[in-house]
Amino acid sequence: MNLEKVIFGFFIILAFTLNFGFFLGEIDDPAHHNVYELFAAIVVNVIATALKLGDRTQTGALLLASSLVAVLQLIAAAAVWAYASHVHAGGMDAMFMASIVSLAGGAMVANLISVLLLIADTVALRR
Template sequence: MNPEKVVFGFFILLALTLNVGFVYGEIDEPGHHHVWEFAAVFLVNAIATVLKLGDRTQMGAVLLATSLVAMLQLIAGALVWTIAVHGTAAGFTPNALASVVSLAVGAVVANTVSVVLLIVETVVLRR
């Protein structure tokens, strides 16, 4: 067993599962989407992105692309959250939360593609 592959797979799967946990629930209900959970999603996705930087294969390039898409979605969500909390008179409204969750769903899609590619790569290497 390769410990490097275990860590790599662990962070890819953790990024997806944390992200799904964040987006699960009513889209505009603040009690269902906590800021610290979003921060954990962001941090784990960033770690997964850094881990993908070393792979120089074609599959590695596609995995990195999926991770960069997820990070772009999460950065946009963090910006919406920050601007809503600190930059508007209305504060953090259900509409702002719905935007953040929608962007996080985009990251879920990118993370799902990443996990599927990881599974496909694993199955192909086994044969």
């Protein structure tokens, strides 16, 4: 068993599951979405992206692209959260929360693509 591939797969799958955990719940209810879970999803996605930097294959390029999309959308979600919490006079409301969860949903789709590419690449290696 290759420890490097285990760690690589672990972070790709963890990025997806953390993002999914944040995404679940009523789209406009801030009580259903934890800011620390969003932060954890960002950190793990950045780590997963860094692990994808060395691969020079076509699959590696697609994995990196999907990971960059996920990180970009999660950072945008965090920026919207920061704006709503600290700058906007009305504070966090349903509109801002829906935007944050929608951005996290887009990141979740990108993470799902990464997981599916990882599975497809693994199945192709077995044949």
